[in-house]
Amino acid sequence: MNAPILDPVLPLRPALDHLDWLEAEAIYILREVAGQCSNPALLFSGGKDSIVLLRLAEKAFRPGRFPFPLLHIDTGHNYSEVIDFRDARACELNERLIVRSVESSMARGTVRLKSADESRNKHQSVTLLEAIEEFGFDACIGGARRDEEKARAKERIFSFRDEFGGWDPKNQRPELWDLFNARVHKGENIRAFPISNWTELDVWQYIAREGLALPPIYFAHIRPVVRKGNLLQPVTDLTPARDGDVIEQLRVRFRTVGDITCTAPVESDADTVDKIIAETATTTITERGATRLDDQASEAAMEQRKKEGYF
Amino acid sequence: MSAIEHIPEFGSPVDNGLLRFLTCGSVDDGKSTLIGRLLFDTKAILADTLHAIEKTSLRRGMEAVDLSLLTDGLQAEREQGITIDVAYRYFSTGRRKYIIADAPGHEQYTRNMVTAASTADLAIILIDARKGVLTQTRRHSYLAHLVGIPHLLVAVNKMDLIGYDRAVFERIRLEYLAFAQQLGIKDVRFIPLSALNGDMLVDRGDNLGWYEGPTLIDILESAPAAHSASDERFRFPVQFVCRPQKADDPLLHDYRGFMGRVESGGIEVGDEVVVLPSERHSRIKGIQIGGRSLPRAVAEQSVTLLLEDEIDISRGDMIVRGDARESALVTRRIEAMLCWMGESPLDARRKYLIRQTTRDARALLDEIAYRLDINSLQQVAAGEIGMNDIARVSFKLAQPLVVDRYAENRATGAFIVIDESTNNTVGAGMIL
Numbered sequence: 001m002n003a004p005i006l007d008p009v010l011p012l013r014p015a016l017d018h019l020d021w022l023e024a025e026a027i028y029i030l031r032e033v034a035g036q037c038s039n040p041a042l043l044f045s046g047g048k049d050s051i052v053l054l055r056l057a058e059k060a061f062r063p064g065r066f067p068f069p070l071l072h073i074d075t076g077h078n079y080s081e082v083i084d085f086r087d088a089r090a091c092e093l094n095e096r097l098i099v100r101s102v103e104s105s106m107a108r109g110t111v112r113l114k115s116a117d118e119s120r121n122k123h124q125s126v127t128l129l130e131a132i133e134e135f136g137f138d139a140c141i142g143g144a145r146r147d148e149e150k151a152r153a154k155e156r157i158f159s160f161r162d163e164f165g166g167w168d169p170k171n172q173r174p175e176l177w178d179l180f181n182a183r184v185h186k187g188e189n190i191r192a193f194p195i196s197n198w199t200e201l202d203v204w205q206y207i208a209r210e211g212l213a214l215p216p217i218y219f220a221h222i223r224p225v226v227r228k229g230n231l232l233q234p235v236t237d238l239t240p241a242r243d244g245d246v247i248e249q250l251r252v253r254f255r256t257v258g259d260i261t262c263t264a265p266v267e268s269d270a271d272t273v274d275k276i277i278a279e280t281a282t283t284t285i286t287e288r289g290a291t292r293l294d295d296q297a298s299e300a301a302m303e304q305r306k307k308e309g310y311f
Numbered sequence: 312m313s314a315i316e317h318i319p320e321f322g323s324p325v326d327n328g329l330l331r332f333l334t335c336g337s338v339d340d341g342k343s344t345l346i347g348r349l350l351f352d353t354k355a356i357l358a359d360t361l362h363a364i365e366k367t368s369l370r371r372g373m374e375a376v377d378l379s380l381l382t383d384g385l386q387a388e389r390e391q392g393i394t395i396d397v398a399y400r401y402f403s404t405g406r407r408k409y410i411i412a413d414a415p416g417h418e419q420y421t422r423n424m425v426t427a428a429s430t431a432d433l434a435i436i437l438i439d440a441r442k443g444v445l446t447q448t449r450r451h452s453y454l455a456h457l458v459g460i461p462h463l464l465v466a467v468n469k470m471d472l473i474g475y476d477r478a479v480f481e482r483i484r485l486e487y488l489a490f491a492q493q494l495g496i497k498d499v500r501f502i503p504l505s506a507l508n509g510d511m512l513v514d515r516g517d518n519l520g521w522y523e524g525p526t527l528i529d530i531l532e533s534a535p536a537a538h539s540a541s542d543e544r545f546r547f548p549v550q551f552v553c554r555p556q557k558a559d560d561p562l563l564h565d566y567r568g569f570m571g572r573v574e575s576g577g578i579e580v581g582d583e584v585v586v587l588p589s590e591r592h593s594r595i596k597g598i599q600i601g602g603r604s605l606p607r608a609v610a611e612q613s614v615t616l617l618l619e620d621e622i623d624i625s626r627g628d629m630i631v632r633g634d635a636r637e638s639a640l641v642t643r644r645i646e647a648m649l650c651w652m653g654e655s656p657l658d659a660r661r662k663y664l665i666r667q668t669t670r671d672a673r674a675l676l677d678e679i680a681y682r683l684d685i686n687s688l689q690q691v692a693a694g695e696i697g698m699n700d701i702a703r704v705s706f707k708l709a710q711p712l713v714v715d716r717y718a719e720n721r722a723t724g725a726f727i728v729i730d731e732s733t734n735n736t737v738g739a740g741m742i743l
Contacts, residue, residue, distance in 0.1 A: 015609045017326040018408040027600075027613035028572045031550040035626045035669060059601035060570070060613070063563055064553040146399050153398045172396065174422055174652045176429040176739045179666055179727045183734040197410055199401050 019206055026053075026194035027060040028178065029157060033139055033192045034060075034067040036182040040139035040192075041131075044070040044097070046078075046086035047257045048214055049143030049195060052203055054093065055210050056194060068141070069096040073128045075120040076103045077238055077260045085215040100131040117238075121259040129165045132189055139182060139190040147199045157196045163187040166307050200255070201280045208273045220253045220271040231264040327407040330536055333427045333460065334413055335451040336437030341468045345437065345506035346400060346413055352513035353528070355402035397427045407532055421685060421699040422652040424451065425739055428458035429725070432536050435527075440469045440479055440503070444486045450685050452487075456496050457648060457701070457741065459721050462534055463491075463499040466527065471505040475518045494688075502527055543610060544635040545576030546715070546723050548668035549628045553615060568599065568615040569624055571669070574722035576632065578616070579607040583633030586624055587713040588641045592633065593620040627670035629713040629723075640714050644677065645726075646705045646743045647717075649696070653730060653737030657696040657704075663737070665706065667726035673709035674728070680704065703743070717741035 016024065033040050042057060044050045057066050070090055074083070090097035102120045105111040110130065111123045132140065146153045156172050158180040173181055182190045195203070207214065224235040226245040232252060235241050238260050252265035253276070270276040336342035349355075400411040412427035414420070428434065434455040438448055455463055465487055473479050480503045491499050502511055503522050510516030513528045525533075553568035578584070582595045597617035598605045608614045616630060624630075631639050645665075651657055657676060665674040680703040682693030696702045717724030728738030 016328055016611055018329045018403075021329045021611060024572060024611055024613040028550070031570050031613070032669075035551045061551075061553065062602040063560070063566065064555045064568070067551075147401045150398075153400065154396045169396070173736045174426050174727075174739065175736070176426050176727055177721065177725045178430075179725065181666070181727065181729055181734070181736045183729060183731075185734065197399070197401070199403070199408075201403065202408070 019202065019209060022195070022198055022202055023056065023059065023206070025178075025197065026056045029180070029192060029194040030057055030060040030141065032158075032178075032180050033141055033182065033190075036180070037139040037190065039135070039137050040068040040141060041071040041098070041135065041137045042066070042068050042141040043072070043143070044086065044090070045072055045258070046082040046089070046215055047143070048203060048207065048218060049145065051089070051212055051214060052195060052198075052206055053141065053143045054089065055206075055212055058093070066093075066095050069098050069135075071098045071100070071131060071137075071140070073124045073131065074099050074101045074103075075124060075259045076101055077120055079215070079217055079257065079260060081217050082215045082257055085213075089213075098131070098135070100127050100134075102127045105130060117261075119259060119261040121262045124259075125165060132165070137189060138184055139192055141192045141194065143195055144193050145198050145200075145203075146196050155193070155196075157193050158182050159191045159193070160184070161189050161191060165189075168307070201277070204273065204277045204280050208277060215257065217254050217257065217265075218276070220251050220268045220275075222249055223252050223265065224248070225250050225252060225265065228264075232266065233264055234260070236260055327532065328536055329408045329410065330433065330531060330534060331410045331412065331431050332433040332435060332531065332534075333424075333431040333455070334411060334435045334437065335424060335427075335455065336447075336468075340437040340439050341506045342413070342437050345435070345466070345468065345504075345512070346411060348506045348509055348512050349411075349527070350400060350402055352509060353402045353404055355400075397423050404528065404532065409531065421450075421454065421701070422650060422739075424454050425458055425650045425652075428455055428460055429721075429739070431455075431458075431460050433462040433464060433531070433534050434460045435464045435466050438465060438467050438483060438487075440467050440473045440476075440483065443483050444490060446686050448487070449490060449688060452491065452496065453494060453685065453688055454701075456494055459717060459741070461498060463496060464527075464530060465499060465501045467501065467503045468506050470503045470510065470519065471508055475503070475505075475510075477503075477521045480522075500524075500530060502530065543575040543577075544638050544715075544720070545578050545582075545630075545632040546574040546639070546668075546720065547571050547578070547616065547630040548574060548670070548723075549624055549626055549630065550669050552625060565621075566617075567621065567624075568617060569630065570613075570615045571630075572613045573608050573610050574668070575610050575720055576635070577607060577609040578632060584616075584618070584630050585633055585636045586622060587629045587631060587636075587639060588711045589623070589628065591620075591622045593618040593622060595619075627668075629668065629670075631713075638715070639723075641711050642714060643708045643711050644705060645708065645712065645714060645740075646680075646703070647726070647740040648683075648743065649702050649704045649728070649738055649740045651696045651698055651700045651702070651738050653735065654698060656698075657738065662709075662731075664729040664731055665708065665712070665726050665740075666729060667712050667714065667742075668723055670712055671710075672712055674706040675709075677705040677707045704740075714742050716743060718743075 102111055102123050105127045111126050144152055156175045160173055161167060184190055224247050225232040226235060226241050226247055233239055235247055241247050250267055251269055253268040253270060254265045256263055270279045334342050334346060398413045402409050412431055414424045414427035436451055467480050467483050484501045503519055504511040510518050511526050515526055549569050549571050551570040553570055555563045555566055578595060580595050580598060584595060585592055595616060596619045598608050599615045659676045662673050662675055665672050679693050681690040682700055682702040684691050685701055693702060715723040724742040726740045727736050730737045
């Protein structure tokens with residue numbers, strides 16, 4: 001005889017709240033990658049979305065080790081706080097971290113910048129594809145979300161990439177139910193996105209619920225910036241103020257963290273996760289709209305980069 | 312009280328989980344406008360996005376902001392002014408999180424509609440009030456029903472263009488009901504609205520005073536999600552087996568964790584289970600998530616199960632509760648409704664791979680019973696099944712699958728067909 005599983009008087013509220021559901025789905029996706037792919041890697045940059053991925057991987061695979069290494073494609077232009085965080089977190093989890101850098105690709109001649117100050121962000125694709133080839137990865141797990149950008153809104157959770165790493169938006173594999181198809185031939189690979197269905201707010205709510213640590217630049221701090229159109233550009237060694245720029249000391253935080261040359265902070269007093277959640281719930285500007293210099297190029301900037309192998 | 316007055320916050324006592332719904336209709340039915348309006352009225356659209364579509368509307372010579380531009384995705388779609396692929400949109404009311412699957416309505420895109428419907432709890436079927444029930448309305452409704460969406464919501468849109476005439480709404484309602492009855496659709500509701508003006512979406516507006524039912528958002532807020540029945544049978548397809556290698560912790564030396572998601576029903580520590588297809592029996596020793604123990608697990612939770620006995624279990628095996636063993640069918644032959652999605656037709660001479668839950672089996676077409684004409688909904692004889700065809704077929708399998716009827720369990724009754732030469736997903740099936 002079994003005890004009844006559920007209380008006979010069911011409350012209206014479902015057993016799983018929305019974060020429980022998203023978490024369970026993401027764990028399921030991570031385990032499908034592990035179950036279907038022979039040599040996957042998880043892309044970990046030290047940013048908030050990939051920090052969430054690591055917690056989900058812990059929930060999916062502990063007490064075992066992760067069935068994949070962590071991989072970071074480093075442009076060499078990242079904030080040192082983020083790189084320090086990346087290394088500390090990998091060490092704390094006792095998981096293997098592989099770092100491959102755009103600078104090595106430049107030294108090999110496979111990445112050539114148009115000019116010394118061109119952003120290296122889009123060139124990450126080349127280095128990523130080189131790393132995939134070097135290690136023979138058949139899948140890369142990434143923290144991209146469909147609410148970030150409209151090309152991503154149409155990308156599969158298991159996204160097929162050809163030998164050139166290219167995404168063909170008009171010829172995607174149908175993806176039905178939770179029956180994911182990660183089968184590839186040699187040289188091709190899958191990009192898997194466990195938090196596809198999460199929004200920026202979901203990510204912050206999950207960070208709060210799990211008490212996840214983040215690099216300090218996600219929280220409000222004073223930083224020298226100059227105004228460039230609608231965006232704030234941080235004044236750094238890589239992005240010095242130019243003649244005529246007015247340097248202001250503003251209280252800012254980063255909503256997304258990436259290459260220094262293309263990530264802008266927003267003005268904010270939110271210095272705790274709870275304050276960031278409140279701010280995210282009431283913001284009037286999209287995450288990438290406020291912060292990404294690389295998506296402002298055109299309506300199809302992201303779509304174009306993805307076709308070339310980007311995330 | 313409008314639901315969107317609640318600002319989403321963590322720890323809010325009101326969290327009605329998550330609802331996935333599908334919108335079906337063609338470009339002309341105002342589907343994109345409806346989605347745009349929902350996102351706009353629930354404040355899911357932010358200023359910079361709005362600014363971008365304002366600019367585009369202006370450039371295209373429109374007077375008002377065209378909310379349908381919000382659902383434009385890819386470059387090719389913008390060029391052609393159509394939707395090619397399923398897009399997913401998100402909004403939250405603070406009570407509930409929503410995922411909209413936006414499926415294109417064109418005739419040639421049956422496969423997209425089936426794809427979008429496969430994960431939806433509810434479908435909104437859009438009807439242009441001026442045009443009434445069309446062939447494509449029937450097609451969309453049939454597909455939504457076929458894919459087992461429990462709740463259908465018929466939205467009679469563009470009421471503003473017919474002077475908010477109640478008689479028109481009633482006529483469409485009766486016509487649709489007659490058709491729904493033929494198909495065996497049970498849970499269907501009707502709502503008059505104007506997506507353009509926002510009447511009856513989030514706000515009631517001033518124009519539909521004669522309609523006393525709930526607004527669209529009220530229906531969405533209270534619609535039950537898929538897993539609300541408590542009498543479902545426990546199904547747990549094993550995804551991955553955790554055997555910590557050279558564990559630092561000697562306590563983990565004998566650890567065998569069977570990882571997966573509860574697809575239906577629930578399980579408690581101590582319950583008797585049967586592993587299929589091997590038919591081995593054991594009991595649940597522990598339920599864990601991330602190494603933390605739980606007393607029980609319910610549908611849609613991803614957990615790790617520990618068993619009392621050491622038995623050989625691998626990915627693709629199904630764990631069911633002992634008292635539900637008889638309900639699960641272990642079979643080497645399946646009958647199903649199949650939606651073909653491949654560029655080349657289903658080839659009776661070739662072996663395909665069928666993936667159902669976490670299990671794969673080689674499959675050979677056994678028989679095509681009939682093809683369904685998706686416009687007339689008539690069964691027609693068919694020698695060949697091509698892209699976007701729906702047919703009743705049977706497959707012979709080289710390895711047994713553990714299945715339920717799709718009508719009883721979407722997770723264990725669904726499968727995809729994979730062409731091993733391309734590795735493409737070329738079909739989607741629902742077991743009868």
